[in-house]
Amino acid sequence: xxxxxxxxxxxxxxxxxxxxxxxxxxxxxxxxxxxxxxxxxxxxxxxxxxxxxxxxxxxxxxxxxxxxxxxxxxxxxxxxxxxxxxxxxxxxxxxxxxxxxxxxxxxxxxxxxxxxxxxxxxxxxxxxxx
Numbered sequence: 422x423x424x425x426x427x428x429x430x431x432x433x434x435x436x437x438x439x440x441x442x443x444x445x446x447x448x449x450x451x452x453x454x455x456x457x458x459x460x461x462x463x464x465x466x467x468x469x470x471x472x473x474x475x476x477x478x479x480x481x482x483x484x485x486x487x488x489x490x491x492x493x494x495x496x497x498x499x500x501x502x503x504x505x506x507x508x509x510x511x512x513x514x515x516x517x518x519x520x521x522x523x524x525x526x527x528x529x530x531x532x533x534x535x536x537x538x539x540x541x542x543x544x545x546x547x548x549x550x551x
Contacts, residue, residue, distance in 0.1 A: 426464075
């Protein structure tokens with residue numbers, strides 16, 4: 422028996438409740454067998470990508486959200502406001518040369534941090550190919 426975390430079940434149940442749908446209603450709307458819906462909601466089966474797509478469309482949810490809830494995609498990375506600001510500012514630079522200069526400045530800062538021992542280099546973090 423497969424027992425998954427209840428993230429997908431919570432998501433589906435919440436949307437079913439907002440639509441006032443039963444499992445049978447969701448089965449009809451999604452084109453899935455009611456027994457499949459029941460197994461997913463009880464955590465006894467992991468849905469396939471096709472099943473997740475059908476559920477997302479029926480429940481009017483982003484497909485990516487359903488895939489993440491089902492464990493088919495990794496969790497959404499946490500947003501970092503500073504990274505968002507750097508991205509926004511770099512997009513405002515008028516030329517590719519300006520963008521390359523900004524990227525080179527960030528690389529320089531990273532090298533300085535590595536030299537001071539404040540940051541582990543990307544090469545050291547990367548798993549070895551053995």
